[in-house]
Amino acid sequence: MSLFAHGPLTRFKAQYDPNNQEFSISGSVRPQTIEELAPSLALLKDSIDRVRGILYVNVKRLAQMNNTAFHAFARVIIDACRVRPDLKFVIITSSVVGWTTRKFGRLSHVEPTITVEQYDSAFYPGQSFLEEGGFIPILRTQTNMTWRHERAILPRHGMRSGITMADICCGIGDFAVLVQKEFQPSRIVALDHSKSSLAYARQIAADFDIRGIEYTYGDAAAMLLEDDQFDLVTCRHSLQIFNRPELILKELYRICKPGGRVYITNEKISHCLGEPRSETIQWTYNELSKLFAHFEMDLELGPKNRRCLVEAGFEDIRGESFMVTNLDGDPQEFADVVQSWEDTFAGEMAQQRGDRPEFIKRFRRGFQDHIFAALHPKGYAGWPIWVASGRKPL
Amino acid sequence: MPRNVTSQNNVIETSFCKMIEFDIEFNSFISEWRHCAYISNYLARTVSHNRPDSVLYSNLYSSAFNELLEVAFRTRHPAGVLACRVSRDGETDRIELTFPCTPEEQQFYEYAISQTQGAGAQERYLVSLSGDVAPSRDMVLLELAVDYNATLRLEAVDADTVTLVVDLPFGGLAN
Numbered sequence: 001m002s003l004f005a006h007g008p009l010t011r012f013k014a015q016y017d018p019n020n021q022e023f024s025i026s027g028s029v030r031p032q033t034i035e036e037l038a039p040s041l042a043l044l045k046d047s048i049d050r051v052r053g054i055l056y057v058n059v060k061r062l063a064q065m066n067n068t069a070f071h072a073f074a075r076v077i078i079d080a081c082r083v084r085p086d087l088k089f090v091i092i093t094s095s096v097v098g099w100t101t102r103k104f105g106r107l108s109h110v111e112p113t114i115t116v117e118q119y120d121s122a123f124y125p126g127q128s129f130l131e132e133g134g135f136i137p138i139l140r141t142q143t144n145m146t147w148r149h150e151r152a153i154l155p156r157h158g159m160r161s162g163i164t165m166a167d168i169c170c171g172i173g174d175f176a177v178l179v180q181k182e183f184q185p186s187r188i189v190a191l192d193h194s195k196s197s198l199a200y201a202r203q204i205a206a207d208f209d210i211r212g213i214e215y216t217y218g219d220a221a222a223m224l225l226e227d228d229q230f231d232l233v234t235c236r237h238s239l240q241i242f243n244r245p246e247l248i249l250k251e252l253y254r255i256c257k258p259g260g261r262v263y264i265t266n267e268k269i270s271h272c273l274g275e276p277r278s279e280t281i282q283w284t285y286n287e288l289s290k291l292f293a294h295f296e297m298d299l300e301l302g303p304k305n306r307r308c309l310v311e312a313g314f315e316d317i318r319g320e321s322f323m324v325t326n327l328d329g330d331p332q333e334f335a336d337v338v339q340s341w342e343d344t345f346a347g348e349m350a351q352q353r354g355d356r357p358e359f360i361k362r363f364r365r366g367f368q369d370h371i372f373a374a375l376h377p378k379g380y381a382g383w384p385i386w387v388a389s390g391r392k393p394l
Numbered sequence: 395m396p397r398n399v400t401s402q403n404n405v406i407e408t409s410f411c412k413m414i415e416f417d418i419e420f421n422s423f424i425s426e427w428r429h430c431a432y433i434s435n436y437l438a439r440t441v442s443h444n445r446p447d448s449v450l451y452s453n454l455y456s457s458a459f460n461e462l463l464e465v466a467f468r469t470r471h472p473a474g475v476l477a478c479r480v481s482r483d484g485e486t487d488r489i490e491l492t493f494p495c496t497p498e499e500q501q502f503y504e505y506a507i508s509q510t511q512g513a514g515a516q517e518r519y520l521v522s523l524s525g526d527v528a529p530s531r532d533m534v535l536l537e538l539a540v541d542y543n544a545t546l547r548l549e550a551v552d553a554d555t556v557t558l559v560v561d562l563p564f565g566g567l568a569n
C-alpha cells in the first residue's frame with residue numbers, strides 16, 4: 001500500500017511493504033499541522049498492527065522532515081513501543097542525508113527497542129573492489145585515454161558551453177575537470193559515493209585552483225538533487241557496476257531537465273582485443289566478464305545502452321562506440337591500465353571468488369599478453385566503449 | 395517575494411561577512427505556509443554552492459533554517475516585518491531572524507533560549523521527545539541546539555520585535 005502527497009513543496013510518499021515488514025517514507029515532509037499527515041500516520045499505525053517481531057522504518061530517502069512531522073511519527077512509534085513490548089523498531093537512515101541519523105538516533109535513548117542503522121555501503125555487491133583506494137590512479141589514466149575520443153563525441157550528445165550538467169558516479173572527478181576546461185558549462189555537479197575519491201577530487205581542484213565544480217557525496221540511486229535541473233547528465237562506466245542499473249537510470253532521468261539529455265558509457269569487456277596473442281587475450285576477457293557477473297555486475301552492458309535508455313523512457317536515442325587503442329597516444333598508458341586491471345581482478349577479486357591458483361595463472365596470462373600486444377612495435381591492443389544518450393521528453 | 399535582497403561581502407561588526415539580507419512584510423510571509431520552505435530552500439542553495447559538499451550542506455542548512463522560519467511563522471503577528479540576515483565566518487554560518495512579537499513572547503523566547511544552553515539541553519530534549527504534548531516552539535529551538543550543534547542567542551531589539559541569532563557550525567562538513 002502506498003500514499004502520495006503532492007504539492008509544490010511537500011512532496012512525499014509513504015508506503016508499507018508487508019513482505020519486508022518495512023514502512024518507508026521519502027521526499028520532503030513539511031506540514032503545517034499534523035492533520036495533513038493523517039493518512040500516512042494511519043498507514044504507520046496500521047503497519048504496526050500487522051507486523052510481528054521487527055518493523056523496519058526506512059527513511060533513507062527522506063530529504064526533509066520538519067519537527068511537526070518528526071514528532072508526529074515519533075509519537076506513533078514511541079506509543080507503540082509502550083503497548084507492544086514484543087515489537088522492535090529498526091530505523092534505517094542514510095549517510096547521504098546529513099540530519100537523519102542524529103535526529104532519529106535520539107529515539108533509541110527514549111525507547112531501547114528502537115534502534116537506528118545507517119545504511120551506507122553495500123549498494124552493489126562488487127563495490128568494495130572499486131570504491132576505495134587503490135583504483136584511483138588508474139581511473140585517471142583511463143579517463144585521459146577515453147577523453148581523446150569523448151571530447152569529439154560529447155557535442156553530438158548535448159554538450160555545449162553554458163549548460164548545467166551533472167556527472168553522476170564521477171569517481172575522482174577528472175572528467176568534470178576536463179569538461180570544465182573544454183566546454184565551460186555554467187554549472188557542474190559531480191557526485192560519487194566514495195569518500196576517498198571525493199577527497200582526492202577536492203584536493204586536485206584546490207591544488208590547480210579549479211573552481212565551479214561542486215563535488216558532492218551521494219547515492220546515485222537516491223540523490224538529494226532536485227528534479228528537472230540539468231541540461232546534461234552524464235554517467236560514465238558506472239551503470240555496468242550496479243546490479244540494478246535501472247534504479248540509477250531512473251534517478252538520472254529525474255534530475256534531467258525535460259528536453260535535456262542523459263549520456264551514458266559502458267563497456268563490453270569480452271570484446272577487448274589484441275594482436276599478437278589474440279586467443280589468450282580473448283580467453284581472459286571472457287573470463288573477466290564472468291568474474292564480474294559472479295559479483296552481479298554486467299561488464300557486457302555497452303551494447304544494451306540503447307535498450308536501457310528506451311526502457312527508462314528516453315527518446316531520440318543516439319548511440320556510437322569507440323575503441324581506445326595503443327595507437328592513440330603513449331602505448332605505455334594502455335599497458336599501465338591493463339596491468340592495474342590484472343592486479344585488481346586477478347588479485348583480490350578472483351581470490352574473493354575462491355579461484356584456484358591454476359586458473360589465476362591462466363587468467364593473468366591474457367592480461368600480460370594484452371600488454372605485450374600494446375607494447376609490441378607491430379602490435380595492436382584495443383578496449384571498446386559504447387556511448388549512448390537519450391532525451392527526456394518535454 | 396522578499397522585498398529587498400542584497401548580497402555583498404561587507405564586514406560587519408564581527409568577523410562575520412554578510413552574504414544575504416532581505417525583509418518581507420510579516421503579513422505576506424504568513425499568508426502561505428509554503429513560504430517557509432521556499433525561502434529556506436532558496437537561501438540554502440544560494441549560500442551552499444561554495445561549501446565543500448554543496449548538496450549535503452544545502453540539505454542540512456535548509457532543514458535548520460526552515461525550522462526557524464516555522465517558529466517565526468507560528469507567532470502569527472498581524473503586522474511588522476520579518477527581516478533576515480545571513481552571514482558567514484569560516485566554518486560557521488549565522489542566521490539572524492528579526493520578527494515582531496509581544497513582550498510576553500519575548501519572555502517566552504528568552505526562557506526557551508536559556509533552555510538550549512548548558513549541559514542539560516540534551517536531557518531536556520529527550521524528556522520532551524518522550525512526553526505526550528505536541529512539539530512546541532521551544533522544543534524546536536532545543537532541537538537545533540542538540541541535533542545541529544547550533545548556538546542560539548536572543549537580541550531584543552525593542553518592545554515588540556525580537557532577533558534570534560543562530561550560529562550553525564557545519565561549514566567544514568564534507569563526506
Ligand SMILES: C[S@@+](CC[C@H](N)C(=O)[O-])C[C@H]1O[C@@H](n2cnc3c(N)ncnc32)[C@H](O)[C@@H]1O
Nearest residue numbers: 123131139169170171192193194219220236237
Ligand atoms: C567504475 S567507476 C567510474 C568512475 C568515473 N565515472 C570514471 O569514468 O572514471 C564507478 C564509480 O561509481 C561510484 N559509485 C559506486 N556506487 C555508487 C553509488 N551508490 N552512488 C554514487 N556513486 C557510486 C564509485 O565510487 C566509483 O567512483
